[in-house]
Amino acid sequence: MTFIINGEEQDVAATTLADLLLALDYEGDWLATAVNGELVHREDRAGFSLGAHDRIEILSPMQGG
Amino acid sequence: MLKLYDIAVQSRLLLGTARYPSPSILAEAVRRSKTEIVTVSLRRETSGGKSGGAFFELIRDLGVRVLPNTAGCHSVKEAVLTAKMARDVFRTDWIKLEVIGHHDTLQPDVFGLVEAARILTDEGFQVFPYTTDDLVVAERLLEAGCRVLMPWCAPIGSAMGPVNPTALRSFRAHFPDVPLIVDAGIGRPSHAADVMERGYDAVLLNTAVAGAGDPAAMAEAFALAIAAGRLAHKAVPLEPRDMAVPSTPVIGKAVFS
Numbered sequence: 001m002t003f004i005i006n007g008e009e010q011d012v013a014a015t016t017l018a019d020l021l022l023a024l025d026y027e028g029d030w031l032a033t034a035v036n037g038e039l040v041h042r043e044d045r046a047g048f049s050l051g052a053h054d055r056i057e058i059l060s061p062m063q064g065g
Numbered sequence: 066m067l068k069l070y071d072i073a074v075q076s077r078l079l080l081g082t083a084r085y086p087s088p089s090i091l092a093e094a095v096r097r098s099k100t101e102i103v104t105v106s107l108r109r110e111t112s113g114g115k116s117g118g119a120f121f122e123l124i125r126d127l128g129v130r131v132l133p134n135t136a137g138c139h140s141v142k143e144a145v146l147t148a149k150m151a152r153d154v155f156r157t158d159w160i161k162l163e164v165i166g167h168h169d170t171l172q173p174d175v176f177g178l179v180e181a182a183r184i185l186t187d188e189g190f191q192v193f194p195y196t197t198d199d200l201v202v203a204e205r206l207l208e209a210g211c212r213v214l215m216p217w218c219a220p221i222g223s224a225m226g227p228v229n230p231t232a233l234r235s236f237r238a239h240f241p242d243v244p245l246i247v248d249a250g251i252g253r254p255s256h257a258a259d260v261m262e263r264g265y266d267a268v269l270l271n272t273a274v275a276g277a278g279d280p281a282a283m284a285e286a287f288a289l290a291i292a293a294g295r296l297a298h299k300a301v302p303l304e305p306r307d308m309a310v311p312s313t314p315v316i317g318k319a320v321f322s
Contacts, residue, residue: 006109025113030121032107032150037142039149057109059150060117061124063091064106064134065081065221065271 004055018046020056032059067266069213069244070159070191072130074101077261077291079132079246080284081271088123090280095127098284102130104161104269106137107151121154132193134161139174141181148185160185161215161248163195171221171249175202179209186210195248198232200239207243214243215269218260219250222272226256230263237264254283254290261294262302 002011003020014020017033017040033040034057040048050056066073080100085091095103105124110117124131133151138144141164148160164181166174173196182192186209194206198216206214216236219225227233228250237245247260248269257268268291277283 006111026110028115028118028121030117030154031110032154034146034150037146039146039153041153057150059107059147059154060110061121061154062106062108062117063081063083063085063120064104064136065083 001050001052003050004053006056006058015049016046017044017048017050017056020050021045021058026058028060030060033057034059067244069102069193074130075099076101076288077267077295078257078288079104079248079267079269080274081269082120082124083271084275085280086275088120091275092123092127093281094274094284095129097281098274098288100129100284100288102132103127104132104134104271105155106134107147107154130159131155131157132159132161133157134195135163135181136161137165138163139165141177141184144177144181145184148181148190149188152190158189158191159193160190161193161195173197173217175199178202179205182206182211183209193246198229198236200236203236203240207240212243213246214240215246215248217249218247218256219252221249223250224252224273224276225250226252227259230259233260233263233265254286257287258290258294258297261291262297264298267291 012020012023014023036055076099078098078100079102080098081104082091133155135144135147138147144164164174164177166172178194182194185192192211193213193215194211195215196202203214218227244266246267246269247265251257251270252273274280274284
């Protein structure tokens, strides 16, 4: 399926958010995810079904002021 | 002791983690500042990237409390979502709320700020709003549920120091019981001492430390200045006056003519 991941269009074989993270080699308890502008808690990723063209944001801690 | 929401802290310096020459210098600056609170952010992670994880580990190892921010957010929606994502990662209800309204000055969009503060407070967040020195906006933020206010003293990263001391004085006088943290615009330890002498409760710094020639030494210099300013405030400094006052008593002075 085609998704918009962190602003870039990508084809990924995944039906859930957890599958997508695995397929793209995202791992770690420091990641935050949102789909179509809504937070998806880490414990909800496995049960969160994705649809074509979903906008997915994957964020991680960075330096900040 | 300073209480921020329900947390008591000894240090009155909050330190940003951005723009240091290296992670080790950041760590050393945090240690020498004796800060108990550092600000952090969230950014897009690249596929397979582990940069966020390395930074996360560094911060965890420092053993300090984390205050995530919503830096770079220009809308209420962005700021609220970023705050929620930060809570999911950092497991804290604290959020340094920034809703930027102007690209050049990074002045907060105070209308969006109040709206976002209300939404986040209703969702259980403990909001640290980055705001201007406007008293009415501050009132609205308190009504929205904020129990800490963070007025700027000059634009972010400008290093100008307090550009409107009168406004800072009014702000302190109007909110005597609210913890007030000067956030943004401090450039030198003397600026920090200045606002602390005026009765501000704490200072939040980043660029002034990270951009110094020796960030770790500057972090310590700020810690000393903030402690000195606090002590001076408690000691009640003199108010300036127009005319001279002799410090040596004139009574009993010899008359030679």
